[in-house]
Amino acid sequence: MGNGDTRVRGIAARAGGWSARHRWAAVGIWVLFVVLAMGIGSAVGRVDVDESDQLKGETHTAAQIIKQAGIEEPAGETVLIQSKDGGVKATDAEFRAAVDAVVKAVDATGKVTDVTSPYDTHTISQDGRSALVQFDMRGDADTSGDRVEPVLKAVKEVQKNHTSLRIEEIGGASMMKTFSDAFGDDFQKAEYSAVPVALGILLIAFGALVAALLPVALAITAIMATMGLMGIVSHLQPMSDTANSVMLLVGLAVGVDYCLFYLRREREERAAGRDAETALRVAAATSGRAVIVSGVTVCVAMAGMLFTGLAGFEAMGLASLMVVAVAMVGSVTVLPALLSLLGERVEKGRIPFLHRAMRRRNGGTGGTNGSRFWTAVLRGVLAKPVVSVVVAAGALLAIAAPAIGMKTENLTLDQEFGNSLPIVGTYNRVNAAFPGGSEPAEVVVKAKDINAPEVKSALADFREQAISSGASRGPVDIKLHDAENIAFVYVPLVGGSDRDKAGASLEKLRDEVRPATLGKVDGVQAPITGQVAGSHDFNDQLVGSVAPVFAFVVVFAFLLMLLSFRSLTVAITSIALNLLSVGAAYGILVAVFQHGWGASLVGAEGVGAIVTWLPLFLFVILFGLSMDYHVFVVSRIREARMRGRTTKDAIAHGVVTTAGVVTSAAVIMVAVFAIFGTLSMQSMKQMGVGLAAAVLIDATVIRGILLPAVMALLGERNWYLPKWLHRLPDLTHDESALMAPPPPPPAVEGEKVGV
CATH class of the missing domain: 3.30.70.1430 (Multidrug efflux transporter AcrB pore domain)
Structure with missing residues (x-):
């Protein structure tokens, strides 16, 4: 092999080496996998989440009664x-x-x-x-x-x-x-526009068409394969259109990111004078390993959604987990083969202006210069780490502060769409004239004999007391299905579109009216469902799942970081910094969508709340995605430290060398997520803004200021591992074996690095 030939432990290094040696086999296996996944998935079809399985509680019971009776509600x-x-x-x-x-x-x-x-x-x-x-x-x-x-x-x-x-x-x-x-076309437009946006940013980053196309091609094939796998898996865990959209979003983000990390390292090693074989081997063992650690961490975070017990969340979590796993495997297997096949041709399709600009940023052929901006920032951070931590952490805590008063609710029609649709005005007028009339509670009454005198009497009493109790102003409509011994009772709830008041009316029906009427008849089931009841049951179940989901994601992410870096300090700081970035994203969401600060800039006036499912969803997604940057940067710092640099020099080298690739990856993510922030639905707008803001904060304030400042303050304690933890499995490898002896570490000001 080329210079620095030493056997290196690690799945990524072995996978990359095999792929480079068996180039056509690796590419052929990947293509076969994608084709088979799509073909089988298309043949078996996709099973979507059934309404009766969406929720637990009374909503679920009512749906099951209707389903078992074979009644198709029109x-x-x-x-x-x-x-x-x-x-x-x-x-x-x-x-x-x-x-x-x-x-x-x-x-x-x-x-x-x-x-x-x-x-x-x-x-x-x-x-x-x-x-x-x-x-x-x-x-x-x-x-x-x-x-x-x-x-x-x-x-x-x-x-x-x-x-x-x-x-x-x-x-x-x-x-x-x-x-x-x-x-209906909103999502398709967003999904279709995300690909050219990502490609445009990659063209600017690489200055060459082939190099820019590789990450996009990998992401798209990973998405295609996952779509097929979703069809197969849906027969065990039903999927949904929402899960498909989230999968596309996450798949494009991580697929491009993983390939970007790998490709930039390979180019950097070649630019430093190493032969193509060694450059590819180094990229496999370093960036490839970072991709695996990051991918496994993201998968663990996505798996947290499986603990909600909500079918929609479970579908989103499983779909996201699968696309991350597929993109991760593709990055460390087929990508080395493609790079080995292309060789210097990866520079084909150079765009003159962009390529010259890229080479100027990278310092030409004889080496690479770190980002001037981040070099200057880092110089100040490392000179005054205490001040940097206080200022950056204080700013993020201030941004996160509004999240303390977060109000979550399932958005009503006027909150979701504002005045953009005429039907919203109709909805408001119906609710004003007939409170709750557009979204009545639905009581599904099942009895042995729906026409039995005691059942009819109880139904009449329920209708009367629903109005006399103040829960409804009527009219209460009853539809009988004699053959199935089922009755549907429709009760307009006082409160109408005001979910808090309508929720109070629903509680009155469930806790007071029903026990005093239908509840007194033996053998009668009377679960109460409907829009308001569904929202109420969804909220209850979601709130109950927050603690186990948070605990699962944080604990397993901590353990993965501990095993991957064999440092208790790195594991703790990783979790703390990730939580801080998530908190800042929450604060921005509350400030904009709940308090209305700057809401006009994103078309979000008058929403006044955060959609119920978003905080937990954002936590899981952001906790996973932010690990991309953290693992990549800390891996580079550890690599430099293992090669003999002091911790301070290693921090400088690691942060500045990764500045360009992290910036490019973040810009792509922010751009893709921001597209969803332009959609008309407020829930999708909130998701897009929240994701874009969090990634931007994570890639700048967290990775560019807080991480190096905290690590500089900790010094050698960054690599602390108590003796009693030395028995843990060693998932690290000796990065020093990858290179010839390094040159003397330069100062930050003159840092020669890859961007």
């Missing part, structure tokens, strides 16, 4: 008929004529069933100026949005003939269609 639709100026009342002839016209028009489409008049169901507001015509869509509720267009057109035609009234439709099918039309 998509319910409502037409609001309302006086525009308050001059026309429901008792007036004009109003009655409009109601009759709506009933006839929707019925004539042939797409609906069970059309009811407000005069029969008493769905007339207390002020007498609003009424609801209600009906169900024929066919499967999940596809009702595809069939509702003729009904919407029929309602619009009636509106044209009654200009003094407001006639608007809302319901499961119409909302499905509206969202699909307005935002």
